[in-house]
Amino acid sequence: xxxxxxxxxxxxxxxxxGVKTFRDSNGLxxxxxxxxxxxxxxxxxxxxxxxDFYNARRKQLQxxxxxxxxxxxxxxxxxxxxxxxxxxxxxxxxxxxxxxxIHLHGELKKARPIDSExxxxxxxxxxNLGDLNSKGVQLRPHIVxxxxxxxxxxxxxxxxxxxxxxxVIGTSMQVYPAASLIQFIPDHCEVFVIDPNLDQNFVAADxxxxxxATDGMRKLIEILLK
Ligand code: OAD
Numbered sequence: 032x033x034x035x036x037x038x039x040x041x042x043x044x045x046x047x048x049g050v051k052t053f054r055d056s057n058g059l060x061x062x063x064x065x066x067x068x069x070x071x072x073x074x075x076x077x078x079x080x081x082x083d084f085y086n087a088r089r090k091q092l093q094x095x096x097x098x099x100x101x102x103x104x105x106x107x108x109x110x111x112x113x114x115x116x117x118x119x120x121x122x123x124x125x126x127x128x129x130x131x132x133i134h135l136h137g138e139l140k141k142a143r144p145i146d147s148e149x150x151x152x153x154x155x156x157x158x159n160l161g162d163l164n165s166k167g168v169q170l171r172p173h174i175v176x177x178x179x180x181x182x183x184x185x186x187x188x189x190x191x192x193x194x195x196x197x198x199v200i201g202t203s204m205q206v207y208p209a210a211s212l213i214q215f216i217p218d219h220c221e222v223f224v225i226d227p228n229l230d231q232n233f234v235a236a237d238x239x240x241x242x243x244a245t246d247g248m249r250k251l252i253e254i255l256l257k
Contacts, residue, residue: 043201
């Protein structure tokens with residue numbers, strides 16, 4: 032039977048595409064304090080600044096492309112049932128060719144009304160104050176901010192519970208509940224970690240590849256397809 036490979040990815044997988052990670056730059060996200068641009072309170076205080084911030088991130092997607100790590104994950108679909116659970120809000124897994132992707136923390140290219148978590152709208156351009164849904168409610172980025180529910184978590188847990196192989200790639204494992212997914216894998220599941228900086232004692236892994244996402248993915252494929 033085809034094995035199920037479940038991937039938990041974070042900002043580090045997009046680093047070699049030129050997208051900045053969060054915790055490597057003194058807790059600042061593209062020069063902004065996370066609590067200013069990634070919390071409901073920050074949005075209440077200064078909504079247009081927050082919208083502008085995500086408008087800039089959305090624009091940046093046009094300047095970056097998937098790297099070899101994204102592409103190799105898509106290639107693994109030839110050999111495994113691959114499920115990607117990403118904390119990233121970029122679309123590089125999609126553009127890399129992966130087909131089963133859960134965005135735990137939302138997506139830059141979607142908007143939603145401020146009064147509903149589930150009603151999402153594809154949004155490719157700038158989002159501004161005054162952009163409303165059909166019921167006249169202000170739209171905001173479809174991003175899960177700190178202190179908010181993670182609506183896709185239940186689905187992600189179900190997938191983790193049935194993993195044969197679990198890969199953690201490019202995440203500092205600091206943000207919950209995403210980081211807790213690894214606690215749901217079954218006993219027989221083999222665990223791989225790819226990260227150049229993560230402390231080996233932090234995540235119990237069968238194979239800890241302390242290297243970049245692209246190099247690590249090449250090594251992982253060598254091991255898995257041996
Ligand atoms: P972090 O910035 O916390 O962690 C990035 C990880 O990537 C670190 O462990 C780095 O060592 C690693 N890394 C750096 N360069 C790499 C490379 N070339 N190849 C592989 N790994 C590399 O990012 P996340 O763990 O994704 O939430 O952060 C989790 C969440 O916190 C994000 O989704 C975001 C943030 O607040 C929201 O925006 C809601």
